Amino acid sequence: MTNKVTPWEVKGDVNYEKLVKEFGLLPIKDLPNVFRENVLFRRKIVFAHRDIQKIMDTAKKKKKFVMMTGLMPTGKFHIGHMILAQQFVFYQKLGAKIYIAVADIEAYHARGQSLGESRKIAMEEYLPAYIALGLKPKNVEFYFQSDRSKDSVKANSYYRLQNLLAKHATFNEFKAVYGEIGPGKMIAALLQAVDMLHPQLSEFEGKYPVLVPVGIDQDPHIRLARDIANRYKLNDFTQLSSTYHLFLPGLRGGKMSASEPNTFIAVTDSPEVVKKKINKYAFSGGQPTLEEHRKKGGNPDVDVSFQYLKMFFEPDDKKLNDIEKKYKSGEMTTGELKSFTIEKINSFLKVYQKKKKLAEKEIDKFIK
8 A cells, every 4th residue: 555644645554753754843852740641642642743842831831822723524533533632631721722623614625525514523523522521611712614703803814814824825835745736725725824823813812822733644734834924924923833643543554534434433332333343353463373472472563452552541551561561472362452442442432422412512612
């Protein structure tokens, strides 16, 4: 399979080390205690950055900052989406103002999906999931690219910025950042830049640091926004900070895809469905036979069940290390690892699904 990493498509194995060098990113080091206490940072699931120190210093001083993110509403909410959701819940607890853009314009241009379908998916799949995972309505701006605000002053400033930024980008720049790109995707990419920069407009928060946490496939959007911000002189923007997280692997390896049900665990899956998916589809790092596995052991680095435990479902470092040692030595079999993972996922989803039902009653508090 050909490897491909763009904001609209990820195919094949992702070489993170190569992309970090190619994109000019830095590994995350010297974390403050509050960050080390979070599994995603402690286990280097969030692994690279641009200008994260600015955000860490701001959070330490308990000063205001913005965390901006977006969602592509093109399928079921699955456990891979939780990596980002858990980050903005974490930053909200640190005092950040949270901006969440529903990229319905981008979905229209990149996927041919109607605005109505995007709204339906965002409201039924994503927002209730965010609430169930801990997002609070205070200090949140949840909006659609096609309908920024009912406040005309805010809406006008958002769309005005898109038109003004267009003067400071060139077609060659778009081609250099994205490769092949048509007018629709150019418009969507410009709007992504507006999403990241507009919180600093006086009609919104003003000049405060903005952090954008993303999967590494989304870095072209950030590079473009940072480059345009450097050239745009009508507003003195504070340069964007960004962090980059690993993809949660799909059941068969590679990135999870919301359009391929057998590559992911949906947060609405029943215990029986979770058991079937893990047992039938989850890629194993074990050996072909039990005898061989006992002698050689398994490889947790490629085992999907182990990666799910590492990224989400086993927060206890000692327990995770013990599982890793037993699997590597062959003491723990693939079947035992899968059974343990199924139990952990279903325990989590049992609680989550109850919270989601309650969350559905809270949606109106987030739509302003």
